[in-house]
Amino acid sequence: MGKDSESESSAFEIRSNENIVEQTQARIKKTEELQKINSKSKSHQTEELPVYTKDSFLQSFNHIVKALISPQDEEVKRRWFKNNNESTSEIISFYIYRSVLTMFYLIYSIYALFQYVVNKSKLKFLSMAYKSNEDPSVINSDINKLPKIPQKLSFILNYKSEQEEGGGIEGLCDDGALIAAWCISSGISNISIYEVNGVLKRSVPELTKAIFEKFETYFGTENVPNFLIKIPHLNLSYSGVDGVLVDNSNEKTSNNGYYDIEISLLSKVDGRSTIVELTKVMAQLTKNGELKRSDITIKFLDHELRQLVGEEPDLIIIFQPYLDLQGYPPWQIRLSEMYWEPDNDTVSYVVFLRALQKYSTCKVNIGR
């Protein structure tokens, strides 16, 4: 009996041991899963970080020092330390490599600062050398020297916060108006302005007002050029004819169809979402038998997207310190030249002129 009970109890012990083992295994699995989820969400977050940092040199320096001392995130840890209880040699080698990297970063940050100063002073100097003087004839003579100018021009503008100089909606509209004035002066009649969040689209009245004022200062009150503002996404157009603002968003353009400049406003919705919408529409049409699948060719897509968004620009001018397309319609940037001035963040005539100068030297040979 005694033996039996002993064996029973031992069996029970084993079973309870098994239970414990199972429980611990389950717990470990859970924590592992949690870690996985955490690391996933982390990598997800890092993907969505904003691309632009405006820190001063000192702040950046501070961040780098902090990056050295602060505890590392999970991903880095997993890559460097095989087990959870990291050995000293691993830690030491990790910190040696890390300090080497930080040294490189430090040197680079000094170099970047140096470059920033050089670029800024170059721009300062150039903007003194080339001035538009708010005079169309000056701009015209500058542009006329160039062997070729783009037919379709596109600009990427950024909304700056109200606190900044030249910021807010007013600043943005002012920049847009300035660009329109330069383009008319240089004989470019088809431009598009891209602003990621569509601020410009929502402030058409402000934009038209700004354009009027700008045109008056450039061309005089007597002959304000006609202009047409189009929002391809909503299929709306507003026009200013003979100095009178006509809101013909509901009726067809009654004007004889001549405008000195056509400005189309684009935003992020004209990019990927438009392609997605187009796909949906085409899918429905093919299902209903209204469109043959063999008819959907690259040419057809191109035609449709031209209608929906606009023509492919010859040149995109970006008034940003670095190149970032910010979700510009992908179909439209096939052969577009891009121009941006390093470390420049203002809409200035020099950048415009230099972009056109650069464009005039570019040779496009498709494939050949």
Added chain:
Amino acid sequence: MDGNRRYAKNHSIALKEGHKHGADALVRVLDCCFRVGVKNVTTYAFSIENFSRKPEEVDTIFSLLKYKLAILSNENQMCDLHNVRVKIIGNKSYLPKDVLDDIEMVEEKTKHHNKHILFIAFPYTSRDDMWYSINKIIEKFNNGEILIDEIDEKLIENNFYYEDSSEKVDILVRTSGHTRLSDYMLWQCHQDSVIEFPNTLWPNYKFYHTWWTIFRWSYYKTLMIQDAETMQLKKVSREQVNKRYKDIPKIHPPFASVNKA
């Protein structure tokens, strides 16, 4: 990979030699990338538009590519060494039969590798890629495999020639100083990607250039991450917002209600 012909012209060597130097540069850069830990690399080997070049030149490029791929995928060469899978993206219907057979053999041979993927855009244009994806989605929709509401950016992305691994690119480099994309990866790099236009011709593109590009990218990425951590700019997804703030109404609350007495 741009500038092979200009390189040949500058060094007054045959065009063929220029392309050969370019192919060597590719191997060099790939080796560097995989050692540093870049996960996937895509190279723009041949554009659909390139078929308008002289037939001899096209043949040269084809045979060079075939040759290089064969070497890379041989035993104990780069693909084995770095565990690289080779995948051809692009409209294969343009390729002659013998070339197609050869590259499909390479794809088959490296299929089991899973650490890195080397995409070779051959012959590729981004518009063709988008068209291909859209066409495939429409076909699937007509066959009843997907619903209309399921069509979104993600789905278009997953139907590219890349198949499942078409994330956005982090760095895109176009050599030889042209500042345009020339129909390459338009969808993948038009937001949140770093685009570099170095003035170097492709055959001159050395280890140093690759390192410098990646180093600069990592420098700015580190700054951004530090920035976001201090500024608490981390974006929170819609679901998480809803989870965190349950009692805040999602639509505008009624400020006043009018009832009939």
